[in-house]
Amino acid sequence: xxxxxxxxxxxxxxxxxxxxxxxxxxxxxxxxxxxxxxxxxxxxxxxxxxxxxxxxxxxxxxxxxxxxxxxxxxxxxxxxxxxxxxxxxxxxxxxxxxxxxxxxxxxxxxxxxxxxxxxxxxxxxxxxxxxxxxxxxxxxxxxxxxxxxxxxxxxxxxxxxxxxxxxxxxxxxxxxxxxxxxxxxxxxxxxxxxxxxxxxxxxxxxxxxxxxxxxxxxxxxxxxxxxxxxxxxxxxxxxxxxxxxxxxxxxxxxxxxxxxxxxxxxxxxxxxxxxxxxxxxxxxxxxxxxxxxxxxxxxxxxxxxxxxxxxxxxxxxxxxxxxxxxxxxxxxxxxxxxxxxxxxxxxxxxxxxxxxxxxxxxxxxxxxxxxxxxxxxxxxxxxxxxxxxxxxxxxxxxxxxxxxxxxxxxxxxxxxxxxxxxxxxxxxxxxxxxxxxxxxxxxxxxxxxx
Numbered sequence: 001x002x003x004x005x006x007x008x009x010x011x012x013x014x015x016x017x018x019x020x021x022x023x024x025x026x027x028x029x030x031x032x033x034x035x036x037x038x039x040x041x042x043x044x045x046x047x048x049x050x051x052x053x054x055x056x057x058x059x060x061x062x063x064x065x066x067x068x069x070x071x072x073x074x075x076x077x078x079x080x081x082x083x084x085x086x087x088x089x090x091x092x093x094x095x096x097x098x099x100x101x102x103x104x105x106x107x108x109x110x111x112x113x114x115x116x117x118x119x120x121x122x123x124x125x126x127x128x129x130x131x132x133x134x135x136x137x138x139x140x141x142x143x144x145x146x147x148x149x150x151x152x153x154x155x156x157x158x159x160x161x162x163x164x165x166x167x168x169x170x171x172x173x174x175x176x177x178x179x180x181x182x183x184x185x186x187x188x189x190x191x192x193x194x195x196x197x198x199x200x201x202x203x204x205x206x207x208x209x210x211x212x213x214x215x216x217x218x219x220x221x222x223x224x225x226x227x228x229x230x231x232x233x234x235x236x237x238x239x240x241x242x243x244x245x246x247x248x249x250x251x252x253x254x255x256x257x258x259x260x261x262x263x264x265x266x267x268x269x270x271x272x273x274x275x276x277x278x279x280x281x282x283x284x285x286x287x288x289x290x291x292x293x294x295x296x297x298x299x300x301x302x303x304x305x306x307x308x309x310x311x312x313x314x315x316x317x318x319x320x321x322x323x324x325x326x327x328x329x330x331x332x333x334x335x336x337x338x339x340x341x342x343x344x345x346x347x348x349x350x351x352x353x354x355x356x357x358x359x360x361x362x363x364x365x366x367x368x369x370x371x372x373x374x375x376x377x378x379x380x381x382x383x384x385x386x387x388x389x390x391x392x393x394x395x396x397x398x399x400x401x402x403x404x405x406x407x408x409x410x411x412x413x414x415x416x417x418x419x420x421x422x423x424x425x426x427x428x429x430x431x432x433x434x435x436x437x438x439x440x441x442x443x444x445x446x447x448x449x450x
Contacts, residue, residue: 029159029160029163032163033159033160033162033163033164033165033166033167034163034166036163036166036167036170037166037167037169037170038170038288040167040170040171040174041170041173041174041288042288043174044174044175044177044178045285045348045349046348046349046350047178048174048177048178048181049281049349049350049352049353050349050350051177051178051181051182051185052181052185052186052187052189052190053185053277053352054273054274054275054277054278054281054352054353054356055187055273055274055277056185056186056187056189056190056277057187057190057276057277057280057281058187058268058272058273058274058275058276058277058280059128059129059187059188059190059191059273060187060190060191060194060277060280061264061268061276061277061279061280062126062128062129062264062265062268062273062276063129063132063135063136063139063191063194064194064264064280065261065264065265066124066126066129066136066261066265067136067139067140067143068257068260068261069254069257069258069261070109070136070140070254070257071139071140071143071144071257072250072253072254072256072257073105073250073251073253073254074101074102074105074106074109074140074141074143074144075098075099075101075102075105075144075147075148076101076105076245076246076250077245077246077249077250077253078094078097078098078101078239078242078245078246079094079095079098079144079147079148079150079151080147080151080245080249080381081094081242081245081381082094082095082098082148082151082152082154082155083151083154083155083306084242084306084381084382089234090234090238091152091155093234093235093238094238094242095148095152096235097235097238097239098144098147098148099144099145099148100235102140102141102144102145102148103141105140106137106138106140106141106144107137109136109137109140110134110137113133113134113136113137114134117130117133117134118130118133121133124265125265125268125269126265126268128268128273129187129191131188132188132191132192135191135192135195138195138199139194139195139198142195142198142199142201142202143198145202145206146198146201146202146205149202149205149206150162150205153205153208158208161205161208162205164208165201165204165205165208166201168200168204169197169200169201169204172197172200173193173194173196173197176193176196176197177189177190177193180193244384244386244387245381245386247386248386248387248389248390249381249386249389249390251390251393252386252389252390252392252393255390255393255394255397256393256396256397258397259396259397259400259401262400262401262404263279263404263417263418263421264276264279264280266404266408266417267279267414267417267418270408270414270417271414275414277356278353278355278356278359278414279356279359279418281345281349281353281356282345282356282357282359282360282363283363283367285337285345285356285360286334286337286360286363286364286367287367288333304318305318305319305378305379305382306382308382315379315382315383315440316437316440316441319375319376319379319436319437319440320437322375323372323373323375323376323433323437326371326372326374326375327372330368330371330372331368334364334365334367334368337360337361337364338361338364338365341357341358341360341361341364342354342355342357342358342361343357344357345357345360355414358415359414359415359418362415362418362419362422362423363418363422364422365422365423365426366421366422366423366425366426366429368426369425369426369429369430369433370425370426370429372429372433373429373430373432373433376432376433376436376437377432377436379436379440380436383436383439383440385436385439388435388439392431392432392435396428399424399427399428400421400424400425400428402424403420403421403423403424403425404417404420404421406420407419407420407421
């Protein structure tokens with residue numbers, strides 16, 4: 001009897017330790033907010049998909065694919081470095097540097113689209129979104145501001161703000177898409193609302209940081225001219241210190257974004273906007289578990305692994321545990337999609353979306369492995385493996401493009417192209433996981449200087 005009591009007490013003690021663990025609590029906070037946001041999105045989805053239809057979502061998919069191709073490099077990926085410096089004043093300088101670069105790059109893109117937008121979109125087979133072309137630089141700039149705000153809040157461990165804003169943004173966007181769609185159900189409405197959603201999310205994050213009395217954010221918004229000048233004196237030095245981001249990470253992110261956006265653009269070009277709509281909805285639904293689990297762990301893990309590197313501790317066990325945990329947890333949601341994809345999609349979104357469910361069955365393999373790779377990807381900046389990631393990305397984009405072209409030549413149908421593309425992507429992310437974990441065991445005694 002005493003043995004059973006001791007065993008029960010030990011189990012309760014272990015559970016209490018897990019619950020009280022800061023890392024677990026932070027993951028739970030982000031996951032709760034993300035889950036709430038995704039639940040709201042899914043609640044609106046059955047109405048929105050019936051209001052707009054595949055072609056409208058195809059236009060949104062093309063717009064988002066183009067925006068996603070360029071958005072990551074608008075600030076040359078300097079926002080990702082905001083979490084890394086030991087001193088807050090250096091992180092603050094990176095915020096300013098990122099803002100300046102994002103504004104200049106967005107303005108340049110706007111000028112290019114104004115004069116040569118029609119030629120560029122026609123070249124990519126995306127002329128259907130020409131009326132909304134000038135929204136692209138706006139969307140990119142808001143995305144950069146959003147990333148800057150998120151990285152600052154991650155650095156300061158204010159995960160509750162990010163979680164709350166995610167919920168508010170989903171509620172606002174879903175309401176606008178549904179309400180306006182009842183009056184004018186066209187793809188342009190989805191594009192405009194998506195742009196507004198990014199702007200509102202960025203504003204709410206900065207506003208939330210201000211209300212939380214974050215001293216650094218308040219100084220950035222209300223700093224005097226002399227303080228701005230002093231900050232600017234360090235911008236060149238900061239840019240040089242973290243030059244591996246624009247040199248290696250920015251091209252890597254750009255290449256990765258191109259390879260991920262290519263299916264939407266190529267499917268639209270080969271089979272029409274409706275096919276792009278099926279693919280976009282399938283990826284959106286599969287992105288629910290990926291966003292819920294992946295982003296939650298990624299945001300907290302990135303900050304945690306940076307601390308481990310600052311202390312020169314062995315990061316291999318932490319990386320391996322996070323990867324294995326995600327692999328076990330995420331099996332269930334993706335298995336459900338693989339088994340019941342077409343039925344689920346036609347039941348939830350309407351009979352017109354059954355094809356999207358077929359896409360989802362094949363895409364689940366890719367999204368599952370990419371989710372498991374989140375800890376490895378988050379560890380790369382702290383491990384200073386930006387150059388390795390660029391080389392890896394060049395190799396992977398060649399494989400992805402080859403998969404799309406070969407799939408089209410062999411199968412000459414959308415399902416075959418999607419299936420082959422998904423399989424190749426799963427192999428690519430699996431390869432990345434193995435390489436990063438192996439590398440983390442080799443550099444356990446490396447002295448980091450972030």
